[in-house]
Amino acid sequence: MADDRWRMGFHLMPPIGWLNDPNGLCQLNGVYHVFHQYSPDWPQPGAPRGWGHATSTDLAHWEHHGMVISPDTPDEASGSYSGCALVMPKAAPNGSDAVRFYYTGNVKEQGDFDYILTGRRATQILIESDDGFAMGDKQVLLRNADYPAFCSCHVRDPKVWRDADGTWWMILGARDVESTGLVLVLRSKDGYTWENAHQVRSDAPFGFMWECPDRVVLDGNTYLSCCPQGMQAYPWSHGLRDQAGYFPLPAGCDLSDADSAVRADEFALWDNGFDFYAPQTFTDAQGRTLLIAWMGMPEAPYVSAPNDLTWCHCLTVPRVLSRLEDGSIAQQPAPELKVLRGEKVELAGAGTSALLEHRADIEVDGIDGPFFLTLDDALEIAYDGSAFTLRFLDTEGVGAGRTFRNSALEALHDLRVLVDDSAVEVFANGGRLALATRWFPTADALRVSLEGTCSAAVAWPMGDGVRATYTQ
C-alpha cells in the first residue's frame, strides 16, 4: 500500500479494502478520532463491515488502528453500520473525557424478503469508551418494534446530542411505509432509555429514505443535514439517486421542537463534485464545526480506475464550516493541513507549470472574469462568466455521469485546489462552492495550466501525512 501509485497523502483512505461513511467523529482529550465504515476483506463477497479507526493530534498526520467495532453480535450480523460519537466531559474514571458511540446494527434475514417492509432489522447499539480506544460492551437500545408504526425496516444512522437542559436527543434516518424519507427524533434523560418524540419531514416528499442525518448548529442557527435517496429525477441531481445536503431550519427552531419541519425547496447540496456522500460533523475543542464526508459515489463508477486496486474510496479532508449572511454554509479545508506544505512555487499567470508530485495545494486569488485551471490537460476547473464547471476533458474511460458538473456562479474571485494523487477537492469563493472528485492521473508530474486574469497564483507540494496508516 505504502507505494501504491494512487494512494493519498492527506486524505484518509483504508490501509486495505473498502471504506465508506465517516463515523464517530470527535475530539477527545486532544486527540481527533475518525472512525469509518470499513470492510478490510473487500472485494471478497459479503466481506464483514464494521468501523475502522484513525487518530490524529493535528488533523494532518494520522495513524490507523484497524477494524475496532466488528459485526460480531447477532444484532449486527450484516454490518455494524454508521453512527456517531458523543463526548462525555470528565466522565472517565481518571477524570478525563469519555465517549459514547451510537450506531446501527444491520441484519438482513436469510430468505425471500423485500428488505424494505420485511426481512431487515435495524438495531441501535451503544458502546461506551473511557478513552476512544478501549471499547465497552455492546448495549442494545432500540429495535424495530420501538420505532413508530409508520416506519419501514429502514431506520438507521443515529446522531445524538444533549441540550442545555441536559435532555438527550437522537435523530435517526428513516423510510416510512409509503417510501417517503424522514428523520425520527427521540428523547432521553440519560442516553440509555429512549422514547419517540416526533419526526421531521419536508413540506413536500423528498426522496424515499434519508440516510445519515446530522444536526449542524452555526451561530445559533440549526440545519438538518441528510442524504436523501431517490433524487434522480431532480434536474440538479445529475441523474444520481443519492444526494447529500442540508435544510436550514426556520430561525429560532431546533430539531428538538415538536413542530420542526423543513422545506424541500431550501435543500442545498453540500458539494457539487462527483464524489461526496454521508457527511458527518462534530465540534472540536476550539469550538469549530468540522465536516468530513465519504469521497465516493459508486453509483457513477470509476471506469478509469484499474481493476486490481486492493482498496476503495477515501474521506474528504476536514472542512471547517461557517455560516454566511444568506444562511448558506461555506466550507474551507482545516488550516492545519498547511503544515504539510513544502516550498512555495509561483505559478505562471498564464501558461503551464509542472510540479514534481501529484500532491499539491494550489491557491489562486484576485480572479477577474472567465478563468480556467486545468490539471494534466485532463481535469478542467472552468468559470465562463456565468457557470462554474468541473470537467474531465478526456472522457475515454470516464464513467457515465462522471464527465462534468455545472454550477451557476455570478462571479469567481478565488480558488483553492487540493490535489492528492487520486483525490481532488476544489473550493471557490472562500468555500462558498466545494467540489470533490476522485481521478486517476497517469502522468508522473502534475501539470497546472492557468488561463485568465488573477492577481496571484501559487502552489505548494504537499507532504505525506497518512504514511503511518499503511506502515504499521
Ligand code: FRU
Ligand atoms: C450510507 C449508508 C448508511 C449505512 C452505511 C452502511 O452510505 O448506507 O445509511 O449506515 O452506509 O455502510
